[in-house]
Amino acid sequence: MARCSNCNAPLPDGSVLCDYCGDRNDIDLTGIHYYTTHENDAPRTCPRCDVRLKTLDMRLKGRFLIDRCEQCLGLFFDPGELEAVLEASVSNVFLIDRSGLDSINLKRQPDQYPVSYIKCPVCSRHMHRVNFGVRSGVIIDRCKAHGVWLDGGELRHLMEWMKMGGRLLDQERQEQIKKEEQKRESEQRQKLAGYGKESSPFDNFGDPLRNSDPDLFDIVYKAFRLFTR
Ligand SMILES: [Zn+2]
Ligand SMILES: [Zn+2]
Ligand SMILES: [Zn+2]
Incomplete structure (x- = not known):
């Protein structure tokens, strides 16, 4: 435990300020003698x-x-x-x-x-x-x-x-974050590829229907799904 250089009272952990005499102690450079x-x-x-x-x-x-x-x-x-x-x-x-x-x-x-x-x-x-x-x-x-x-x-x-080992823990966490990101990215890519396949039957309807009433489009789409199921 670090002690106050002025009154020798124990210093609170990580604190530069002595509780007893109020003196500030340079605990940061105590291990470094040669500056x-x-x-x-x-x-x-x-x-x-x-x-x-x-x-x-x-x-x-x-x-x-x-x-x-x-x-x-x-x-x-x-x-x-x-x-x-x-x-x-x-x-x-x-x-x-x-x-x-x-x-x-x-x-x-x-x-x-x-x-x-x-x-x-x-x-x-x-x-x-x-x-x-x-x-x-x-x-x-x-x-x-x-x-x-x-x-x-x-x-x-x-x-x-x-x-x-705080630095090691930090590196471990960074790698974990990177892996999770990569996983999310590849999932996203698969999803997009999946959408592409599903939407291909729509293409047969052509553009005019797509631009018409969305409700009508929905009905036709549902009917289409019934037929193809
Ligand atoms: Zn003190
Ligand atoms: Zn200052
Ligand atoms: Zn600056």
């Missing part, structure tokens, strides 16, 4: 606190810059970087621990912020809210062009999710 701060050329602003974000170099396979707000401890990742950080910190997961996934989500603190659309730190346009993965319990804020925002504590939670 340094950097000056960013273009200033980026925290969508929660409206202050400048600090740039950190996480040095994953060379220079790897992410942005962090020192007030709320939220993190901003350029496109693809979040996945790279998760993959670098959690590897060798071959099993899906379903009960583990349940328990990390049950123990998790409710979201610290009310549901709202926040602005991209780069372009200031409203970001989209996207579910990170099946049963991850984390909704990330994403700007398609610039990257994703994670609130403080969410990176730690996603690492737990990865450890419990």
Whole structure:
């Protein structure tokens, strides 16, 4: 269990905020000891606190810059970087621990912020809210062009999710969805082919009848079915 760096009280699961002293703890980067701060050329602003974000170099396979707000401890990742950080910190997961996934989500603190659309730190346009993965319990804020925002504590939670096989479960679900889609498509195709066969006897009636009174058409059709049964 994580403890508050200020008063040593146990921290609620997945929460950056200490219940006792109210201090914010940077639980997201606890496993990552080797980052340094950097000056960013273009200033980026925290969508929660409206202050400048600090740039950190996480040095994953060379220079790897992410942005962090020192007030709320939220993190901003350029496109693809979040996945790279998760993959670098959690590897060798071959099993899906379903009960583990349940328990990390049950123990998790409710979201610290009310549901709202926040602005991209780069372009200031409203970001989209996207579910990170099946049963991850984390909704990330994403700007398609610039990257994703994670609130403080969410990176730690996603690492737990990865450890419990969340990524594998997500891939499994994606494949299932793909298979179901393919099945539906082929059923649709068979159905259409079936309609084609059934409608061919109508063609003998010719167009004039089709364009006439629908009731009359119906009667003739029923009679036709009686004869051909
Ligand atoms: Zn504390
Ligand atoms: Zn902030
Ligand atoms: Zn943007």
